[in-house]
Amino acid sequence: MLLAAGLEFPPVSHLLQWPDLIPTINKPILINFVAVIIPLVLFALAIKNKELVPTGVKNLMESSLEFIEESVIAQTIGPDGMKYLPFLASLFFFILFGNIFEVIPLIQFPSNARMAMPAFLALLVWVVYIAVGIQHQGPKYFLNVINPPGVPKALLPLVSLIELVSTFIVRPFSLAVRLFANMLAGHLLLVTFAVLTATVISGGALIVIAPLPFVVLIGLIGFEILVAFLQAFIFTILTAVYIGGSMHPEH
Amino acid sequence: MSLTQSFLAQTSGDLEVGLKAVGAGMGYGLAAIGPGVGIGIVVGNAISSMARQPESAGMVRTTMFLGIAFTEALALIGFVVFILLNFA
Numbered sequence: 001m002l003l004a005a006g007l008e009f010p011p012v013s014h015l016l017q018w019p020d021l022i023p024t025i026n027k028p029i030l031i032n033f034v035a036v037i038i039p040l041v042l043f044a045l046a047i048k049n050k051e052l053v054p055t056g057v058k059n060l061m062e063s064s065l066e067f068i069e070e071s072v073i074a075q076t077i078g079p080d081g082m083k084y085l086p087f088l089a090s091l092f093f094f095i096l097f098g099n100i101f102e103v104i105p106l107i108q109f110p111s112n113a114r115m116a117m118p119a120f121l122a123l124l125v126w127v128v129y130i131a132v133g134i135q136h137q138g139p140k141y142f143l144n145v146i147n148p149p150g151v152p153k154a155l156l157p158l159v160s161l162i163e164l165v166s167t168f169i170v171r172p173f174s175l176a177v178r179l180f181a182n183m184l185a186g187h188l189l190l191v192t193f194a195v196l197t198a199t200v201i202s203g204g205a206l207i208v209i210a211p212l213p214f215v216v217l218i219g220l221i222g223f224e225i226l227v228a229f230l231q232a233f234i235f236t237i238l239t240a241v242y243i244g245g246s247m248h249p250e251h
Numbered sequence: 252m253s254l255t256q257s258f259l260a261q262t263s264g265d266l267e268v269g270l271k272a273v274g275a276g277m278g279y280g281l282a283a284i285g286p287g288v289g290i291g292i293v294v295g296n297a298i299s300s301m302a303r304q305p306e307s308a309g310m311v312r313t314t315m316f317l318g319i320a321f322t323e324a325l326a327l328i329g330f331v332v333f334i335l336l337n338f339a
Binding site: 072178180181184185233234238241 | 309310312313314316317319320321323324327328330331334338
């Protein structure tokens, strides 16, 4: 009862909305700007030093691009997908830096926990993979989507309907919801344990158990760094899978 | 005042809020069952195939993350429904 009396969870609208700093510019927008600027600066620094053996920033950026090449593009699209490296790398770094602000002190908000950003990114990916499909297969792309090879004739109407819905509606929806819900859940989890720690510390005799929620909070911050990275990776790899599917129709 | 009377005395607004909260909580719990089992199966099979063929670990890991992403989507939709029912 003592604990429950002091435990006041802030309303969700308070956690997710900030007053505009200047009209139409609020904290998530600022975080998005920073998430664009940081990779730009890092790549500019990496390009600037032209030594043969990469060190420092250049080493980091080269190995991260290599990571995207090897574990995203080579595994899903194949060698002819290397021309999509700039698009996939931009997506990866933008989402990663937008997410990682979840654990940066004093900012502590992932910009992707507002539905607007994931929804826009998913829409962008939707346009790109449909455009790639039309570019590589022509108008037959839509026919290939609703007519997968090797399906018995009797099942074709059902399979076509499922394929149509899953390719053009479920894909962008699940892409956006996955990123949004993961970041929102992580943010709420961190807030919950931060509030619990603050309550227990100011709760008189309960200060004895104060280390417990605090240790869990520290552990969760490590977990959220992992989640931020993993969600950026999964968004990028799913984009690569969708682009690869549009480039090579199944035969 | 008996329990029935105090229950009837409450406004329908209270009842609505309470039922919404119960539905949201149970909805998220139910939505988490299937994906929990599913992710377990995906990761378990990925680990056993990595242990059998360590040289294919890279490919298996990529595919495993894909499988997790697709399976997890259901649980996350449950979480979004929970948020919408409770706070929207």
